[in-house]
Amino acid sequence: MSKGTLFDKVWDLHTVRTLPSGQTQLFIGLHLIHEVTSPQAFAMLRERNLKVLFPERTVATVDHIVPTDNLARPYKDTLAEEMIRALENSVEENNIRFFNVGSGNQGIVHVIAPEQGMTQPGMTIACGDSHTSTHGAFGAISFGIGTSQVRDVLASQTLALAKLKVRRIEVNGTLQPGVYAKDVVLHIIRQLGVKGGVGYAYEYAGTAIEQMSMEERMTVCNMSIEGGARCGYVNPDRITYDYLQGREFAPQGEDWDKAVTWWESLRSEPDAEYDDVVVFQAEDIAPTVTWGITPGQGIGIDEAVPTPESLLESDRVLAEEAYRYMQLQPGQAIAGTPIDVCFIGSCTNGRLSDLREAAKFARGNQVAPQVKAFVVPGSEVVKQQAEAEGLDRIFTDAGFEWRNAGCSMCLAMNPDKLQGDQISASSSNRNFKGRQGSSSGRTLLMSPAMVVAAAISGRVSDVRELIASS
Ligand SMILES: CC(C)[C@H](C(=O)O)[C@@H](O)C(=O)O
């Protein structure tokens, strides 16, 4: 078992007791909820006549099923209206802080908590959503939970959990132009596999990670779960503190200095012991695109769809399934694959820095006529900031639609869906079969800059060519 890591320290500090099962009863500092996984949890509480124990430690928003075009109430989709009503009633009944549509602070749950300064180093954070690993970017221990665990946190502010092992993943060196945090994490998952992280927390370190902004670190931590790790984190540092300082819920005044001293003490020790260490070199990472039906089926933009012979035997069955579903041939170059839809958004890549980077490539260009392209900011704050900078105009001038905040076509629980076997270039995090709203729809995951490159040419393209020609 690891020793002296941030994970161990934060875990121990939040341990209430060891349960007879050997699991830890862990105190959860911050509980985030959204409309999809909370209604049944509240219902279970009501059945047992229980109240939310610490309502001030839960924060709610709506993201998954909100429409991104027409926000008039009642929502056109009656099920969405009903689910959102349920959450509105539950938060009111329990006195829970709620960032609803139009509040100015609504958005994807993993975008809003960091931007409000709620996500802080050394915290334990849980949410009924697998991409809760995102918040680990701040040096928090944060993970997704199921609906019955949402109930447990509402009722007791604790969870029964088995402690994870810790794998340190170092990425050293400097990322090349056109290579982003998204490519780093797609590369890691390609190498370690979608199940490689099961039972582990991933500690991301090394000079390439240390140089990343908070938003880039969030992109990396966000996809930990796609590599099987329920939790991923980065040790907090000056970049973390600079991001947090002055945000609404961050400590203020004297409390701020105390907090920084405290956060510094939580960093993994230089002589910490890990259960495993893996090292990558940033210069080896190319703009990466998935070709298959799991986030682990990724290749560099210069590569071809792998042939069965080039794969481990254990990967071949899934590869065969992927060729058929994706309508791609083994050995075919991924660059040049025609694209129908381009989606920029999600909790992986729907933040201001993502939109700025995408806008750099969209500026002065035109979306190919056969492509439908749209941009969905991760939150109302992101939307408002992007508009203040004129990014919305850059996108709409280039032929992208500009939408309201939400999860949107990341999982298509709202009206934003692929049709038939349409193929998308998407800045989101999952390319599972049917993920984007059509049972035969196909998804290629990539960075926002690469999505823009695909939108302009109508084909999977290397963003480095756009850099070279500008
Ligand atoms: C709806 C929710 C439970 C789900 C998750 O847990 O991740 C969703 O956010 C997703 O990305 O698939």
Ligand code: SF4
């Ligand atoms: S943006 Fe996508 S991955 Fe993130 S919470 Fe929403 S549906 Fe899940």
